[in-house]
Amino acid sequence: MLENIKMVVFDMAGTTVDEQNVVYKTLHKALNAHGVAVDLNTVLRIGAGKEKHQAIKDVLVEFKSNKLGESEAIFEEFKRMLDEAYENLEVKPIKGVENVLLNLRQKGIIVVLNTGYNRQVAEKLLEKLAWDKNIHYDMLLTASDVEKGRPHPEMIHKAMEAFNITNARFVLKAGDSAIDIEEGKNANCGVTIGVLSGAQTKEQLEAQKPDYILLSLSELV
Numbered sequence: 001m002l003e004n005i006k007m008v009v010f011d012m013a014g015t016t017v018d019e020q021n022v023v024y025k026t027l028h029k030a031l032n033a034h035g036v037a038v039d040l041n042t043v044l045r046i047g048a049g050k051e052k053h054q055a056i057k058d059v060l061v062e063f064k065s066n067k068l069g070e071s072e073a074i075f076e077e078f079k080r081m082l083d084e085a086y087e088n089l090e091v092k093p094i095k096g097v098e099n100v101l102l103n104l105r106q107k108g109i110i111v112v113l114n115t116g117y118n119r120q121v122a123e124k125l126l127e128k129l130a131w132d133k134n135i136h137y138d139m140l141l142t143a144s145d146v147e148k149g150r151p152h153p154e155m156i157h158k159a160m161e162a163f164n165i166t167n168a169r170f171v172l173k174a175g176d177s178a179i180d181i182e183e184g185k186n187a188n189c190g191v192t193i194g195v196l197s198g199a200q201t202k203e204q205l206e207a208q209k210p211d212y213i214l215l216s217l218s219e220l221v
Helices: 022-033 040-047 052-062 068-087 097-106 119-129 154-162 178-186 202-206
Strands: 007-011 110-114 139-141 171-175 191-195 212-214
Touching: 007 154, 022 040, 022 052, 022 068, 040 052, 052 068, 068 119, 097 110, 110 154, 119 139, 139 154, 154 171, 154 178, 171 178, 178 191, 178 202, 191 202, 202 212
Parallel strands: 007 110, 007 171, 110 139, 171 191, 191 212
Antiparallel strands: none
């Protein structure tokens, strides 16, 4: 699986980080608070892995909601609620994943973390985990660092460019949502992996035909 791989690009929440789905639970609450009667499973199905303002808009479009004009207000409410939720939240790595990151870097494989969160949220997660750049990972890329969010491959292309990797077949992409797999396929990654440690089910991941589906990233090495 890791043969010829020079770089791995791992999603954060549900893939490397266990934050008890707090982001999607908060997104769900923010939508409900604005009168959008959507359940959590639907939010996970539509929004998992996406930049969060886009996720809100996609939920509203799917529900043919008349609240589309309020998407910015819902997003601002979501960010406020999320800051509050994060203050007391215990964040920990998915079991075994920290060792995977350290082992990959020891083998000389570049580790990139990428996420549909903005940089502020992602850095807060890393701070809570006490993960350090150049020890646990080589680069962090977030939705606010690019013009086009997932499933567009801009984050992966940006990472490749930063480390002078010109051929995506040397890149492995792993994540817990179908949009992670789609992002990897759109970038022509050599290996795409779905993991069952996060937001979506095996059936939802299989829709994008990943090369492998693992219980978690701890099975990678």
